[in-house]
Amino acid sequence: MDYRNTLTTCTYCGCGCNFFLESLDGKLTGTIPCKTSPVNEGKLCIKGWNVHQFVQSERRLKQPLLRKNGELTEVSWEEALAFTASKLKEIKEANGSDAIGFFASAKVTNEENYLMQKFARAAIGTNNVDHCARL
Amino acid sequence: MIDRVKEKINELLSEGSVKGVVALVTANGHVAPCLFQKGDDLDTLCLGDTEKSGDARYPLNRVLCTIARQYPDDVFGVLVRGCDERGLYGLYRLNQLEPDKVVPIGIPCPESLAQACECKKPYPDDIVAGEKFEGISQQGVEDMDNKDLSTRFSFWMDQFSKCVKCYGCRNICPMCFCRECSLECEDLVSKGDLPVDIPVFHLTRAMHMADRCIDCGLCEEACPSDIPLRLLYKKTAEIMNTEFGFTSGINKNEKSPLSLMGPAPEK
Numbered sequence: 001m002d003y004r005n006t007l008t009t010c011t012y013c014g015c016g017c018n019f020f021l022e023s024l025d026g027k028l029t030g031t032i033p034c035k036t037s038p039v040n041e042g043k044l045c046i047k048g049w050n051v052h053q054f055v056q057s058e059r060r061l062k063q064p065l066l067r068k069n070g071e072l073t074e075v076s077w078e079e080a081l082a083f084t085a086s087k088l089k090e091i092k093e094a095n096g097s098d099a100i101g102f103f104a105s106a107k108v109t110n111e112e113n114y115l116m117q118k119f120a121r122a123a124i125g126t127n128n129v130d131h132c133a134r135l
Numbered sequence: 136m137i138d139r140v141k142e143k144i145n146e147l148l149s150e151g152s153v154k155g156v157v158a159l160v161t162a163n164g165h166v167a168p169c170l171f172q173k174g175d176d177l178d179t180l181c182l183g184d185t186e187k188s189g190d191a192r193y194p195l196n197r198v199l200c201t202i203a204r205q206y207p208d209d210v211f212g213v214l215v216r217g218c219d220e221r222g223l224y225g226l227y228r229l230n231q232l233e234p235d236k237v238v239p240i241g242i243p244c245p246e247s248l249a250q251a252c253e254c255k256k257p258y259p260d261d262i263v264a265g266e267k268f269e270g271i272s273q274q275g276v277e278d279m280d281n282k283d284l285s286t287r288f289s290f291w292m293d294q295f296s297k298c299v300k301c302y303g304c305r306n307i308c309p310m311c312f313c314r315e316c317s318l319e320c321e322d323l324v325s326k327g328d329l330p331v332d333i334p335v336f337h338l339t340r341a342m343h344m345a346d347r348c349i350d351c352g353l354c355e356e357a358c359p360s361d362i363p364l365r366l367l368y369k370k371t372a373e374i375m376n377t378e379f380g381f382t383s384g385i386n387k388n389e390k391s392p393l394s395l396m397g398p399a400p401e402k
Contacts (some may be wrong), residue, residue, distance in 0.1 A: 004172035
């Protein structure tokens with residue numbers, strides 16, 4: 001019998017709410033907002049309250065998908081990255097840097113978002129950088 | 136008090152009369168619900184007090200239900216205050232827990248917490264350690280009742296309109312366990328819309344808690360909009376008491392008036 005509450009930080013936005021991911025025998029059973037956290041003081045929004053559901057969701061993507069003959073097919077990271085890089089290059093050469101846009105995410109870290117905009121500006125050469133939370 | 140609680144838990148665990156004890160632990164500088172098992176270090180056990188007494192309480196009965204559902208044949212101990220014990224009685228009545236599978240470890244609340252909660256019974260029937268403090272009258276409900284109807288109406292509508300529909304009041308509630316929740320029924324509450332349907336959302340919940348709410352106050356503490364939910368449920372409980380002589384969880388084998396057919400029972 002292994003009941004645990006693992007203290008962690010919400011990945012949904014930049015607020016940084018703390019909660020416990022409650023697990024029983026290795027399976028997530030719930031989210032409990034941390035009352036002693038100075039950030040959220042035992043409160044959460046509806047997204048935070050449901051974090052435990054996406055972690056072990058069957059619909060969660062675990063492998064990159066590539067559309068082959070009209071169907072999404074699981075491929076290796078290597079293949080996915082090679083395909084993306086070659087397509088980006090192709091589009092840039094044919095239509096210019098501004099034919100490409102980048103969407104950052106609230107669900108990744110600041111550092112990852114920084115790297116993405118850096119890649120957009122320095123490697124691709126476009127200022128077309130936006131964010132999912134603006135949609 | 137805490138030493139006696141630890142002693143008791145140690146006794147229960149080492150003699151093997153319980154498989155584990157649901158209580159609170161201090162870890163990483165935070166208080167969290169925890170399942171203590173035989174051989175676990177009880178030094179880090181805490182009673183949910185940090186800066187003020189009872190300011191880090193968690194729905195331990197909810198945790199117990201989660202574990203008991205997976206391990207229905209085992210007996211578990213659980214740390215209970217007055218409200219938690221009322222919760223246990225309610226959960227026995229609602230067939231969510233079996234009384235012979237639960238060993239409550241009761242602690243009374245200090246005066247300051249009892250006052251802050253305006254708790255009718257800030258102590259459990261069975262007390263392991265600590266001095267009990269007598270119940271407090273429901274001043275908040277009385278003050279609200281003394282206002283005229285239109286003031287009350289606009290007060291509540293203003294409060295409800297602050298709702299961000301996080302469902303936190305339901306999610307934290309130790310007495311909410313339905314698989315299908317009315318608050319997710321699209322005939323009552325429209326999906327995805329904000330502000331939430333008022334007053335339907337809050338009154339539906341208040342109705343559903345009428346024979347369940349044990350006045351632990353965790354819903355109000357979890358509300359990001361500071362809606363005085365506890366006051367609303369205290370009023371609902373008062374109506375249940377006036378009309379049916381029923382107070383959720385106050386007596387062990389009490390039946391809910393909502394499960395009876397026929398005339399109102401004797402008060």
